[in-house]
Amino acid sequence: MFSFHSRRRISNVVFIALASTCFCVALIPLIAILYETIIRGAAAVSIALFTQVTPPIGQNGGGILNAIEGSLVMVGFACLFAVPVGVLAGAFLAEYPGKFGYYVRLIAEVLTGVPSIVTGIFVYELIVATQHRFSAFSGGVALGFMMIPIVAISTHESLKLVSSSIREGGLALGISRAKTLVYILLSSARSGVITGIALAVARVMGETAPLLFTALGSQFMMTSINGPAASLTVSIFDFGTSPYDNAHTLAWGAALVLLAIVLSLNVIVRVASRLKVTGTE
């Protein structure tokens, strides 16, 4: 029917068409989610959204001020311990490559794939069950545990990109290994390390499951890090799954704020840094 040559050409065209279609199909949900969130979220934007606390589910009015506060405080707290630990662990992987380093790196990669709800239940048992109270503190710890392997992997990748002649140059000048790392290696790899941290922040900012049984949720502003706290993500879950219109409106408003924070963090660091950071997907 077809000649050999046209059959080859047709199968090639079919391949190109199929692969391009796959790419376009993958984009449809992104466009749909952005569209819905912007349209329905914009309808929720008002002064009250940013100045009032979350109402009891089913009541009218209210905003998400306490949820924004809770998310920022818990992510900030997570950064306090997860960033130093992650960066130092990443530096270890780059400075002392070997069998032990290989396994640590492997475990870190595996940890990034552990379902976040498992991290949540772990921190519940570790902290909430022993202290007998839900707290912003435990929520921050759960988010921090998720950040450590992500930051370690991205720091390792950025340090690997620094040419070894730079490291050797530093050591040859008689500078100690610690100073070489801090002043020469980390400062050369700075943009990559910061990109990795920012992507890790964006990732945990959007986490819900680790907060469900740790920070729990709250209808008030935070008075202490030892009390329960609201967060953008848990508020979206609670409001989104309730049957009330006002709750849905607040959920879309919170989703718009969350999406704006997460996506702009992603866009800014990717534009600002041309270094490729792997291991954060």
Next chain:
Amino acid sequence: MSELDENRARKRARTPDLFFLLLCIAAVLIPIITVLMLYEIGNGSVASIEAFGASFLWGSDWIPNPPGGGPPILGALPAIYGSVVTTGLALLLAVPISLGVALFQTELAPVKFRAPSLFVIEMLAAVPSVVYGLWGLLALVPFMNLYVNPQLQTYLGFLPIFQGPNTGLGMLTAGVILAIMIIPYGSSVMREVISAVPRSQREASIALGATQWEMVRTSVIPFARTGIIAAVVLAMGRAIGETMAVTMVIGNVARISPSLFLPAETIPSVIANEFTEVAGNDVYLAALFELALVLFAIALIMNLVGRVIVNKLSFKVRGDVRV
């Protein structure tokens, strides 16, 4: 040598040890956290393991508070069944599309379009799971209910999987949203392993006059096959542990039914939904911990297997020219 110099030299000789120690502590924390996770979650599930033993895994009843009192009867089979079906469905939809996206990005996209194409897929990966869930519940569920499910029922209704009342909530919608969520991850791992295919492989087949499809079929896919399988395993690990979006669209009913339209539950959705409702029922709480333990074990194994394969592949071609 003056005393000062000597002190300084001694101090310098000591510094690397302290430095090594500090870095080492940070690095050791990562395996320690992992072991601690296993220990704590195992610890939490003791009461359930003692009460139900191995039959927990195939018990098909989930009755936390039996009417008329008595000990709870808890079996994980409905949750495991829901997890297997939704994950299978998600892979069925997501694997071909992810492969298409990866091949498009590595082989087809014009050089100028390559970076933007990576960027938009990364944006898809960056959307938080709860936003997928909100969109799924308030936009995708009505869409499935009004347009997709009735069509499936009309044309394929003779199959038991497309029978039963259609509400939009259920395993089919959960599978669809899971597929959407794992496409970015699956395609990025596939892209990683496909990029690791040496350029010489491609050049050889182009030099022999192959079309792009023939090059992909004869040079790229065979070389990347193991890595693509590993990518599928990693994506499966992600899908099985995905919590929020699934919890919001699956309907959350402990039931084993062939119908994809009926509400069901998955391992993570049971934990997310019921954990705060336990209220003093110790065996119930421990059963949820045991579900988390099962989930943790599955995720560890899948990620370990997938990662080891992917790392081996990129190691094998290290030093070779990357595309």
